[in-house]
């Protein structure tokens with residue numbers, strides 16, 4: 387802002403916002419637009435965009451929600467363009483009749499939920515037939531964490547400026563954002579080199595995926611060991627192996643009581659009836675899915691000097707000190723309930739504050755944490771950007787789905803990926819495979835595993 391003429395950034399933002407609104411409306415002339423305007427620059431963006439729409443023939447009504455604390459230049463521009471201003475108490479009907487409601491209540495300067503004056507109008511906008519467009523962020527969400535601590539706007543479209551904010555990528559705030567459109571206002575050179583959050587895209591994943599070279603043999607491609615399943619839960623072993631077989635490792639070794647079930651389904655598995663220490667060479671271990679109460683095996687795996695993925699029962703059975711003491715990396719893959727148990731809080735607390743829960747757990751265990759859920763996060767113990775995965779689908783919430791993910795991520799660890807990359811890539815492929823397999827219909831966990839090769843090919847397209 388210091389480098390540019392006064393208001394230049396706001397004009398870029400407003401131009402992008404107005405263009406996005408026009409696209410959504412199809413035709414601008416004669417449309418009814420209501421601007422909910424807060425006290426800060428977020429309201430300024432809305433007012434200047436409203437002025438642009440008014441000049442193109444829209445009927446624009448501004449509703450200043452903070453009395454005379456309103457962006458003066460923006461308000462003047464709107465008035466000059468023929469827009470009108472109404473008091474919040476008289477704005478209900480305009481909202482009901484609007485084609486488009488623009489949420490310029492608060493942006494990155496906001497904290498806490500919507501204030502009492504704004505909440506009823508936001509609610510009314512949601513019930514009306516109007517499209518709701520949020521400026522920069524849906525008002526009421528916490529920009530930096532994705533938490534929602536009170537009432538918040540539910541938008542169909544969020545037009546955000548300069549960079550994606552964590553709230554646009556992490557639930558529960560993400561659900562409020564609708565479709566997100568990024569408007570480049572020239573901030574890139576000013577942004578910190580290291581972001582808070584990274585969302586991998588196809589090309590990033592393609593670059594990280596292991597590819598066998600001409601001279602690769604199965605050992606050079608990596609052997610992943612799976613210590614999973616129990617007499618009671620043999621299926622978890624089968625599913626973890628099914629994910630591991632599609633993860634790029636050259637071979638999958640299985641140890642545990644479900645060897646017969648594994649071999650019946652996957653004859654290519656190297657099944658051992660010894661414990662992890664005597665099972666033969668392995669470049670990474672997966673321990674925990676369906677493991678029941680076998681704490682001995684978990685401890686044995688943690689005592690190895692290769693990367694270990696801890697999942698499901700393994701999370702509960704692992705001693706924190708044993709994880710912290712490891713010299714090789716550890717990747718933990720809890721869902722919200724498991725993370726809550728490890729942190730000693732309620733599940734709802736983890737779901738409400740996913741980013742801080744993932745970071746906290748990573749710090750406590752000195753391990754990389756992949757927190758599963760509607761938005762999967764991967765946090766390293768030493769800090770740095772947290773990976774957020776956007777490929778998931780609610781259809782992934784099916785029994786055994788997590789076992790497939792842990793096998794897949796373990797396989798990527800064995801192939802040599804760092805835990806953050808293995809976790810991020812596994813979540814990405816797993817989500818994409820779920821989408822491709824589901825195609826709008828229910829799927830079972832083995833469908834996800836079987837579709838991993840299609841997802842793998844898809845990211846290379």
Ligand SMILES: NC(=O)C1=CN([C@@H]2O[C@H](COP(=O)(O)OP(=O)(O)OC[C@H]3O[C@@H](n4cnc5c(N)ncnc54)[C@H](O)[C@@H]3O)[C@@H](O)[C@H]2O)[C@@H](O)CC1
Nearest residue numbers: 395396399426427428492493494495496497498499501522
């Ligand atoms: N910083 C930048 O480089 C740019 C910022 N722009 C816009 O400016 C916004 C940030 O503007 P401001 O810093 O003025 O802050 P906001 O407009 O987000 O909030 C302004 C004020 O709202 C009040 N407030 C806080 N929480 C509230 C709540 N829950 N309900 C009601 N009022 C609340 C506070 O008094 C706060 O100072 C961005 O989100 C973006 O829309 C754009 O114009 C483009 C450039």
Ligand SMILES: [K+]
Nearest residue numbers: 489492521523
């Ligand atoms: K907003």
